Amino acid sequence: MKKTKIQKNSVSSEVRLLQAAVQDTEDSVLITDANLDPPGPKIVFVNPGFSKMTGYTSEEVIGKSPRLMQGPNTDRKVLDRLKHCLENGEPFFGEAINYRKDGTEYFLEWHISPVRDAAGKITHFVSVQRDISERKRAEELHVQFQKQKARTAAIVETQEEERRRIAKELHDALGQMLVAAKFNIDILEDQLEATGETTRKLTSDVKNLLNQIMLEVRRISYNLMPSILEDFGLPPALNQLCEQLSKNENLRIQFVYSGMEKRLPGVVEIGLYRIAQEALNNIVKHAKAHEAIIQLIKDKKTVTLIVEDDGLGFNSDEAERGQHRRGMGLINMRERAESISALFSLNSQPGRGTEVIVQLKDNGR
């Protein structure tokens, strides 16, 4: 008796109208009766969109429960909320994992509305479903990317902190000790005036050695963390880097900048400095260039760093994809840029020089 009643409901004029309306929509549409007693509502209609999404034909599902599509990874909490909504005659909206006929999972966005007859009694539920697996995958990838970016930034920050500490220790502790040693040797030298040639020569050698050590300690300390960068900011630090490198090489390095009246955030300054430093080191090591130019340009919205050379160039796609990869410089530059949320691009071709571009939106803030 009850069954006949459901059948009668299932072909009510409202439902027939609905079935006609959703026949050709892209979304998957499923209509059930409204029998909430166990085992729950039964499917009375599915459109072709449903078959396309799940792999079930309408003959295979009519008269069955929509639970057919649920499985171990379908969120119980969502199903409980769904049950609650249906029992209270409320519309339901949610997302969950469902299973196709072949057992594969898909992520589903799901809207269920009750259909009422003229007397206001619920006769059916209409469920519209959309496969959002692609969107979920993209969201998941985005989350992973953000996490990776945060991890890289944290590593870079720790590394810089460590460099700062070592540079300071080298400069303060070791540097001071060397100064003291040299001072003592100066005194010793005075006292040895009257002794033989060999002793005087030895003392003088030690003194020269100490002088060299002091210069070396200063150089290492500076490379670890250039004090000029911390004290005066990016343009003076880049300027000095260019001057140092053009001194030793047969290479003219120009540095131009604009809009840099205010300092950038500390991590951005260090990040851009390290990228320029690596790009310049690569020019010195590999490019055989006559000229290099560094540009640092800040406008209202962006900060751009460009390092170009007119040297040998190389196949940058291959180098970045890791074929014949020899060093860590290119990878480090890209990771540095990512850690300060900057866009990084490397353009190079054999015989056409190399260009490294780093661009920060919102001035790195």
Ligand SMILES: Nc1ncnc2c1ncn2[C@@H]1O[C@H](COP(=O)(O)OP(=O)(O)OP(=O)(O)O)[C@@H](O)[C@H]1O
């Ligand atoms: N400006 C450039 N001109 C010509 N070739 C370059 C330039 N920059 C990079 N390359 C090429 O790309 C390769 C990879 O550069 P990368 O900085 O990653 O490594 P590396 O400089 O060889 O070693 P590392 O930086 O680890 O000391 C270099 O070996 C070189 O062949």
Ligand SMILES: [Mg+2]
């Ligand atoms: Mg390198």
